[in-house]
Amino acid sequence: MGERILARDFFDRPAPEVAPGLLGRVLRHGPVAVRLTEVEAYGPPGADPASHTYRGRTPRNAVMFGPPGHLYVYFTYGMHYCANLVCLPEGEGSGVLLRAGEVIEGAEIARTRRHRPADAAALTRPGRPLPERDLARGPARLAVALGIRREHDGADCCAGPEREFQILEGEPVDPALVQAGPRTGVSSAADTPWRFWVAGDPTVSPYRRHVPRTRPG
Known part of the structure; x- marks a missing residue:
């Protein structure tokens, strides 16, 4: 596995260009490391209605x-990060959501966190079997596996090996294996293939198209 930290310049580009290049890269937080297998790009203000910065x-x-090259961490559905x-x-306001990955270091720690996350709802009942492929399969699970919490909002992943988080070069995925399609669960710009x-x-997590909620008649 490539242990060199990705240069900040790698991220100094539009998110749709950065996103496919993140596949195969490794995000490490302490004893747990995740190889990224699924991501979503979100554009800058005024350009992407699905983005938090729109x-x-x-x-x-x-x-x-x-x-x-910094982490943007947010709480969603009142339950998960x-x-x-x-x-x-x-000043531009753009980013790539980390949707899923393979835990390549610290799998047992990640498994324990699934039952007892620090400050969010448990994702798995204690005692329930948990396949290794599911440890970081989905954005909330990935955050739990890596121990990501609100306090990590703004963490610099490109600053050096002494920092808490590092985004490593890993082994970039063969472009022939990279697929693209609509983003999961967004109500605006739902067909944008980012x-x-x-x-x-x-x-990789299952694709789910946004379904509007309907009020009981």
Whole structure:
């Protein structure tokens, strides 16, 4: 596995260009490392209605407007965290959601976290069998496996080996194995093909199109 940290310049590009190049890269947090197998790109303000930055900067999304190569962490559905890597120069507001990956180091720690996450709802009942392919299969599971919490919002993944998080070169995926399609569960720009994944990889999450909620009549 390539242990060199990705250069910040790698992220200083539009998210749809960065996203497929992240497949096969490795995000490490302490004893746990995840090889990325599925990601989604989100564009800058005014350009992508599905992006958290579409309407501009807020306290919640401020990190997305910071330097590239940092983690943007947010809480979703009042239950779980999700993590993005910030793209484009400072002030632009774009990023790549980390949707799924393969735990290649620290699998037992990741498995324990699934039953007892630090400050979010448990994703798996204690005692329930948990296949290794499911440890980071989905954005919330990936965040739990890596121990990502709100306090990590803004963490620099490109600064050096002494930092808490590192995004490593890993082994980039053969472009022939990279597939693209609509993003999962978004209600706006639902057909924009900015979800990228490794064809045939068992850790890739199922695609689910957004279904509007209907109120009881």
